[in-house]
Amino acid sequence: MNWLTLACLVLLASLFSEETAPTPAAINAAIMTGQEWLKPWKPTDEDPWTRKKAAHLFRRAGFGGGIQEIEIAYQNGLERAVNNLIHYERIPNPIDKLIYDVRKEVVELEDLENIQRMWLFRMSRTMHPLKEKMTLFWHGHFATANYKVDSPYFMMKQIELFRKHALGNFRDLLIEVSRDPAMIIWLDNQTNVKGSPNENYAREVFELFSLGIGNYTEKDIQEAARAFTGWQVSGLKFHFNESKHDFGEKTVFGNTGNFNGEDIIDMAVSRPAAGRHLARKLLKFFVLPNPDPGVVEAVADLYLKSKYDMRKVMDTILRSKLFYSKKAYRSLVKSPAELVLGTTRVLDCRIEKRFTLQAMQAMGQELYNPPNVKGWDGDRAWINTITTLKRDNYLRDMLMQAGAKVRGRDHYLLQFAKQKNFNTPEEVVDFMVLHIVQGDLSESAFTALKTYFKNETGTGGDGEDEESYDYKLRRLAYIIMTSPAYQAN
Amino acid sequence: MELSRREFAQHGLKVMAGSIVVPAFFQRTALAAEKDPKFTGQLVHPDNILVLVQLAGGNDGLNTVIPYTEQDYYRFRPTLGISKANALDLDGKIGLHPSMEGMQKIFNEKKLTVLQGVGYPNSNRSHFKSTDIWMTGNPTKPEGTGWVGRYLDTINQSKHSFPGISLGSSGERVLKGAKTAVPSFRNLDEFRLFPDEKDMQKRDRELEVFKALHRKDGGHFAQAGFLQDASLNAFVSSENLKSLVGRYQTRVQYPNNGLGRSLRLAGQMIASGLNTKAFHVSLGGFDTHSNQANGHANRLGTLSASLAAFFEDLRAMNKSERVIVMTYSEFGRRVKENGSKGTDHGSAAPLFVMGEKIKGSIIGVHPSLTDLRGGDLKYAIDFRSIYSALLINWLGADPKEVFGAMFEPVQLFG
Numbered sequence: 048m049n050w051l052t053l054a055c056l057v058l059l060a061s062l063f064s065e066e067t068a069p070t071p072a073a074i075n076a077a078i079m080t081g082q083e084w085l086k087p088w089k090p091t092d093e094d095p096w097t098r099k100k101a102a103h104l105f106r107r108a109g110f111g112g113g114i115q116e117i118e119i120a121y122q123n124g125l126e127r128a129v130n131n132l133i134h135y136e137r138i139p140n141p142i143d144k145l146i147y148d149v150r151k152e153v154v155e156l157e158d159l160e161n162i163q164r165m166w167l168f169r170m171s172r173t174m175h176p177l178k179e180k181m182t183l184f185w186h187g188h189f190a191t192a193n194y195k196v197d198s199p200y201f202m203m204k205q206i207e208l209f210r211k212h213a214l215g216n217f218r219d220l221l222i223e224v225s226r227d228p229a230m231i232i233w234l235d236n237q238t239n240v241k242g243s244p245n246e247n248y249a250r251e252v253f254e255l256f257s258l259g260i261g262n263y264t265e266k267d268i269q270e271a272a273r274a275f276t277g278w279q280v281s282g283l284k285f286h287f288n289e290s291k292h293d294f295g296e297k298t299v300f301g302n303t304g305n306f307n308g309e310d311i312i313d314m315a316v317s318r319p320a321a322g323r324h325l326a327r328k329l330l331k332f333f334v335l336p337n338p339d340p341g342v343v344e345a346v347a348d349l350y351l352k353s354k355y356d357m358r359k360v361m362d363t364i365l366r367s368k369l370f371y372s373k374k375a376y377r378s379l380v381k382s383p384a385e386l387v388l389g390t391t392r393v394l395d396c397r398i399e400k401r402f403t404l405q406a407m408q409a410m411g412q413e414l415y416n417p418p419n420v421k422g423w424d425g426d427r428a429w430i431n432t433i434t435t436l437k438r439d440n441y442l443r444d445m446l447m448q449a450g451a452k453v454r455g456r457d458h459y460l461l462q463f464a465k466q467k468n469f470n471t472p473e474e475v476v477d478f479m480v481l482h483i484v485q486g487d488l489s490e491s492a493f494t495a496l497k498t499y500f501k502n503e504t505g506t507g508g509d510g511e512d513e514e515s516y517d518y519k520l521r522r523l524a525y526i527i528m529t530s531p532a533y534q535a536n
Numbered sequence: 537m538e539l540s541r542r543e544f545a546q547h548g549l550k551v552m553a554g555s556i557v558v559p560a561f562f563q564r565t566a567l568a569a570e571k572d573p574k575f576t577g578q579l580v581h582p583d584n585i586l587v588l589v590q591l592a593g594g595n596d597g598l599n600t601v602i603p604y605t606e607q608d609y610y611r612f613r614p615t616l617g618i619s620k621a622n623a624l625d626l627d628g629k630i631g632l633h634p635s636m637e638g639m640q641k642i643f644n645e646k647k648l649t650v651l652q653g654v655g656y657p658n659s660n661r662s663h664f665k666s667t668d669i670w671m672t673g674n675p676t677k678p679e680g681t682g683w684v685g686r687y688l689d690t691i692n693q694s695k696h697s698f699p700g701i702s703l704g705s706s707g708e709r710v711l712k713g714a715k716t717a718v719p720s721f722r723n724l725d726e727f728r729l730f731p732d733e734k735d736m737q738k739r740d741r742e743l744e745v746f747k748a749l750h751r752k753d754g755g756h757f758a759q760a761g762f763l764q765d766a767s768l769n770a771f772v773s774s775e776n777l778k779s780l781v782g783r784y785q786t787r788v789q790y791p792n793n794g795l796g797r798s799l800r801l802a803g804q805m806i807a808s809g810l811n812t813k814a815f816h817v818s819l820g821g822f823d824t825h826s827n828q829a830n831g832h833a834n835r836l837g838t839l840s841a842s843l844a845a846f847f848e849d850l851r852a853m854n855k856s857e858r859v860i861v862m863t864y865s866e867f868g869r870r871v872k873e874n875g876s877k878g879t880d881h882g883s884a885a886p887l888f889v890m891g892e893k894i895k896g897s898i899i900g901v902h903p904s905l906t907d908l909r910g911g912d913l914k915y916a917i918d919f920r921s922i923y924s925a926l927l928i929n930w931l932g933a934d935p936k937e938v939f940g941a942m943f944e945p946v947q948l949f950g
Contacts, residue, residue, distance in 0.1 A: 194679040194680065195679060335758070376758070377758060377759060377760075378758035379759065380759055380762075380763070419714075427759075427762060430763070431766070432717075432719075432770045435766050435767055435770035436727060436728070439729055439770075440726065443730075488749065489748075489751065489756070491748050491751060492745075492751070495747075495748030496745055496748075499742070499744070522742075526746070526749075529729070529749065529767070530749040530750075531750065531760050531764050531767065532757065532760070534763050534767075535757060535758075535759040
């Protein structure tokens with residue numbers, strides 16, 4: 048085993064314990080490999096930019112793409128495709144305005160289902176997929192749930208906050224979150240007052256939002272709690288209640304001063320542990336389930352050097368060799384959100400909001416209601432016997448529901464397949480497999496599918512009535528979607 | 537005989553036919569009564585099962601368990617009041633609604649207990665809030681996991697394929713635990729892959745493709761193996777469940793409605809040896825704000841006939857000693873009928889517990905019709921006392937782990 052691998056293993060052992068800091072030498076060794084992985088991937092003749100890679104980019108940076116989106120991204124090339132995702136403000140996004148207008152006039156905002164529907168609708172139509180994906184990431188990271196906050200309006204405002212800072216500055220985001228009404232209610236900061244501090248918020252800021260377990264002391268928490276006293280909700284907004292704030296001297300992370308909440312956050316986000324904590328989460332959400340300590344270190348490094356600039360961090364990640372590597376490819380399990388939105392986008396059909404929200408909930412992910420402060424465990428945790436069947440039921444309902452709200456003619460993908468007028472059933476299968484799972488099936492699976500479809504359609508469609516052929520196409524799509532490749536991200 | 541993944545991969549469905557032995561896959565190995573290691577209370581039989589029957593909408597308890605000797609009852613219910621002659625007498629003071637013959641019979645056999653004046657402090661008249669309260673077992677903070685779910689979290693899950701099953705979706709909440717996944721389905725077909733393909737040959741062809749998609753050589757990406765296994769496991773579980781459960785064909789005539797079907801399915805699952813600890817079924821239509829008489833009679837008739845059929849079925853399969861049924865509703869209804877010959881949301885109400893091992897009786901007195909709280913009956917028995925009795929004496933669990941506190945359990949057993 049070479050010395051780089053050895054260095055990584057050493058670092059692995061020390062970093063995973065999170066208790067002892069690795070030596071500078073070990074860090075440097077690991078960063079070397081990590082930084083190599085983070086370098087931009089350059090397409091070559093042997094390893095070119097393909098539609099497959101474009102689809103991968105869209106699945107990770109957004110919720111997957113339909114035929115046209117992928118084609119455009121492929122034709123644009125890697126640089127432009129990533130730029131369009133990262134610098135989304137350059138792209139018009141009609142859905143944002145539509146929702147804003149509708150919301151003020153028409154929607155009862157204290158109804159949780161309405162709020163959920165709006166966000167789901169936005170995610171399905173957005174031209175800024177990375178913005179919505181980051182919003183979802185922050186939603187899981189800050190894991191605030193309506194079942195305690197009990198105000199869909201506040202929950203909606205919190206998500207707006209995440210959207211605003213989607214690719215912004217992490218320090219600014221964390222400060223705004225500390226002033227967010229939903230968060231204040233969620234972590235009991237309303238009752239965090241001078242003389243009677245409530246540690247809940249300070250603890251979670253350190254443990255969950257910035258540093259991770261083991262990188263602060265109980266005393267740090269107690270003192271930090273005092274800094275957040277008086278940060279309350281009044282009416283519909285944040286209110287700094289001076290009379291309840293503890294202006295006294297506090298000692299946190301070895302520093303002493305008359306700290307307030309902002310000072311605490313300044314200190315927390317600047318610590319290397321914060322870099323590692325956030326880096327690990329980002330890599331596990333966007334890239335692969337078990338990131339090497341070296342890569343974590345390199346992303347953490349970038350986070351610190353860029354002064355917590357999420358745009359810079361994500362831009363680097365989405366261009367990196369690691370991101371386009373074989374070990375990252377289909378290495379994650381689709382979350383319910385990714386499954387339902389990806390399906391809607393690849394079929395290119397309307398989204399039935401209530402049906403989709405219920406399906407997501409059955410699969411274990413309810414928007415605005417993560418199960419607990421840790422958010423959603425994600426990845427393999429999405430899969431057990433019951434959720435597997437629920438995921439399958441959803442796909443079946445999307446495609447096969449008789450008298451369906453989403454019928455064959457409403458799925459653009461299938462319409463496209465029919466219009467192409469393929470000569471043989473094999474060609475149809477190739478087309479469907481290409482667009483649904485980018486051809487990620489084994490030879491034997493391909494053969495089995497072709498045999499099946501050929502059997503179903505007899506001589507290939509002539510004299511077949513529209514309705515019946517339509518049914519068979521939908522069935523084919525459904526079966527392809529039950530494959531492991533489709534369940535993976 | 538159990539269908540393993542390898543067998544499925546080789547032989548497909550044909551392997552399933554012709555077996556009558558209950559697979560080890562679904563059975564517990566230790567049948568001796570065991571002490572729950574965490575709770576050093578009663579010794580209870582390890583195979584005891586709880587069936588919850590939700591009456592959704594807020595059942596009018598006053599017309600379910602009728603205090604026919606009280607003149608006030610007829611004064612407050614000029615059109616809805618049920619006469620002494622029509623009520624099915626229980627003890628000379630109260631009687632059941634005339635549609636509930638089946639349950640009166642079970643009461644006379646001393647296998648049905650009627651608990652009166654059940655509720656909780658500061659009752660809530662919102663359907664959703666109050667339902668959450670009954671399901672979470674927490675009147676002050678009705679959020680998160682269900683009380684049965686929290687119980688299921690304490691048992692050794694590896695011994696149960698499906699620790700809890702919700703037949704119909706409303707049970708999901710009450711059976712949801714922090715680490716317990718509970719399936720909900722209305723019929724077995726919902727719990728299968730490719731269920732809607734009726735043509736057996738076609739289904740076999742689809743399963744061939746399914747197998748091909750999940751063959752081990754089919755994976756050239758990182759998560760392939762894990763996802764293949766998960767799908768195959770899910771498939772085998774659901775096929776096993778379907779074939780296993782399909783074997784028991786009851787001779788009992790269940791009412792032909794949602795509740796009857798759900799209880800029949802629960803019966804099939806219990807007969808099959810599936811060691812599920814908790815089932816939840818639901819009957820709706822109890823929110824009788826207007827023209828209550830016929831609708832309510834119909835609902836109670838359905839309830840009574842379904843429970844009677846279920847009990848008979850359990851006896852026929854020799855499982856009646858292992859099952860207890862409890863009904864519950866989010867609230868009772870107001871004492872005074874309203875202007876539309878119906879009743880509005882109220883508070884305390886009666887509740888039924890049924891089972892071979894129950895010491896059938898009437899627990900609690902009928903709430904006063906004049907000493908009211910905001911026009912509603914006052915409660916005397918906190919529902920958590922009933923839950924606690926079931927947890928301690930039937931499931932061998934510690935109520936403190938479920939409620940964080942002790943509630944004096946009611947006396948349901950001899």
